[in-house]
Amino acid sequence: MAIEIEQPSVGLSKVAVSETHGEDSPYFAGWKAYDENPYDELTNPSGVIQMGLAENQVSFDLLEAFLETHSEASSWGKGASGFRENALFQDYHGLLSFRKAMASFMEQIRGGRAKFDPERVVLTAGATAANELLTFILADPGDALLVPTPYYPGFDRDLRWRTGVKIVPIHCDSSNNFQITPQALEAAYSEAEAMNIKVRGVLITNPSNPLGATIQRSVLEEIFDFVTRKNIHLVSDEIYSGSVFSSSEFISIAEILEARQNKNSERVHIVYSLSKDLGLPGFRVGTIYSYNDEVVTTARRMSSFTLISSQTQHLLASMLSNKEFTENYIKTNRERLRKRYNMIIEGLRSAGIECLKGNAGLFCWMNLSPLLEKPTREGELALWNSMLHEVKLNISPGSSCHCSEPGWFRVCFANMSEQTLEVALKRIHNFMEKRERDRNLKVI
């Protein structure tokens, strides 16, 4: 007997039908334009250049050289039983050798100014999973995390989508180089209170995405004092910590805590990943480092949903426990990123464009506000459209990063060759020249 199927079919969850995954934002529309017409030096020299993807492609040769000269990375370790043990290894504590290697790598990045205990390293499949997981642990649905603007667009999905947690912005602007101020922190907290929303923590990204700048020591101290006063958590996403152009300029929250003998540190949690510093986003290597025992235990249990492939743990344990390799990598990577950064800043400057003074990351924060027809979000999106369809550069509009000031754009520089960067800079140069000419014509 036929079963009558009535329409509409069974509904999905609220989470499934919501738009909080954020993929309908203009941030991702640029991707489509790029996917449809991607630049290629030889086969498509007039295509769209991807400058919206914060990837680090400047140091792969170092990784490849390591693999070519270290066959133990390609073996499974310990002879015949090595493969079996690795393939069976699903312990959510993670491979001890890998945790040790991560802890040591994080120490090296901070120039030995902070110590990391491998027993506090929790592994997740990428920082995406780490940030979501921490949010599940630190906040209930309907609660809020305070996040300084502008921020990484993916946070809207990672912190809010399945967790039901809200983001209340801590507004920052160019009047003080987008630094986080105690007033802005208090204002955000009050805003949440006024809406009857319980604030559970502050989440900062240091170095900042999209600003490409580290947070100053005094500001970190203020933020830490603020969260202590309010008795809330502090999550410090330090995913770009190894991409600071000069080692001495990065202060990790870990250093602030050590200077205070770890007092009140159980509210602090650091997120890290190898996706940016090592350029390995495909491997899905994220970590949560928490000073809170309960958070470590709970996060570890939750990591069952998002463990790192044991095969990948093994490979990276071998790579990252080689101190000679990591020292050289960190140093060389820094230098190459600095060189790239200087190249793009100079190129933009000679085209009449200024950027926020940056010292880290895979991007610069470009100020095109003088070019806006209207100093509004619409004006910014109109300009962004021109950049995408006329200049054929996919850059990220500040509004997609929740920047309250229109006209700023994040421009990535490490995901392409130097030649491609030259091409991009030339296009910008031409664009600015043409605008100047057009303006002069109008004046006449």
Place this chain on the structure above:
Amino acid sequence: MALSKNQQLLSKIATNDRHGENSPYFDGWKAYDKNPYHPIDNPEGVIQMGLAENQLCFDLIQKWIRRNPKASICTAEGVHEFKNIAIFQDYNGFKEFRQAVANFMGKARGGRVTFDPTRIVMSGGATGANETVMFCLANPGDAFLVPSPCYPAFDRDCGWRTGVQLIPVNCDSSNNFLITKAALEAAYERAQQDHINVKGLIIANPSNPLGTVLDRDTLRSLVSFINEKKIHLVSDEIYAASVFSTPSFVSVSEIIEEMECDRDLIHIVYSLSKDMGLPGFRVGIVYSYNDAVVNCGRKMSSFGLVSSQTQHLLASMLSDNEFVDNFLKENSKRLAKRHSMFTKGLEKVGIACLKSSAGLFVWMDLRRLLKEQTLESEMNLWRVIINEVKLNVSPGSSFHCSEPGWFRVCFANMDDDTVEVALERIRVFVEKQQVKSKRKFQNNLNLKLSYTPRRYDESVMSPHMMSPRSPLVRART
């Protein structure tokens, strides 16, 4: 219980028990961890029979890997692909990987159905897959029906962070643990009366812990049931290729080809952790016939993508048809041999198991060894098995079994010699029991249900369960 100041700083999810680890059943794990069996170093140690792992076919995989160095990005032959693979984080996954997995899934079902690679969605193991499906289908407070006995970690996977409840549909030995329409209807009605919104039914087929496959008629009646109630069906088919005799495995994917069904209700969960013995690689798959679930699941897969290094290796391996055909054949053969060896050994000492044709374990009937047919007796017997017989087996109550006296015993995570040692220990134990209480046994020595089971204590049905799949096993160096 008042929360400590520290705990108050954390969320409700963080401080509740649905992770499932605060259960007494972990004593078995602890006993093993403290005193693990080793044939030479520790022959008196506890033998791990609580871990459903397939260790029988690694040689086949290793041989393939050695012969195909290009599939690895670390070898001289493969390192030129390193960069492309390392930067690939597209949540669609490598096309070759999706195709290879779809290919493998089809072959595991004897080629009777084909799977569309564009519906393959990655997740962090089946653990992540089950959670992802629940996030897509149900709101906090909604419920899914689940036949019991069931995989203990379903409660964590389906409900911990999603807020979804699981309602057991009890099955028992009176009809070999078949799922009846009556039982489903009863569970559904009770939920309605309690104002609980049932969004679907989740099954494991082949079953963990039973090791049985669902027959065609039962599958058809389940599909009818969910269509009639307009609720979802999630079929966790993680043991699809771990079938070693008849009756053979029929997948829900086959059933929907031969009967009317709203395909938007049908979702399959899969993984390579059991069939291929690769739990460390975290390859979970959500395969939904519902486009919206595929789209949503794919976005959610960002939270648990398969490492591109692993995708690359498996794309190559699973598209090698010669390898796959041989692997599936050998795997079945070796599981059959091991299953036979173990069950025959048990039969010799008068212990019967539920007749099964799949899985990495047997569902052992020790009801006649219970002092009383109660949960407490089962736990007492279990403690004896762990501490005296030195075998870590899993008591039926940890699977929400409403009938005391059943134990799940894994047989594929050890070598033949260890199986012999385990059987010998069981033999010795059973003989001792027979000497101890010969009189009692003579009355009860039949395997039919000859008692009225005490009503199962509701409090034990709370999510305090052992998680055999939970990576609590300490890493051995």
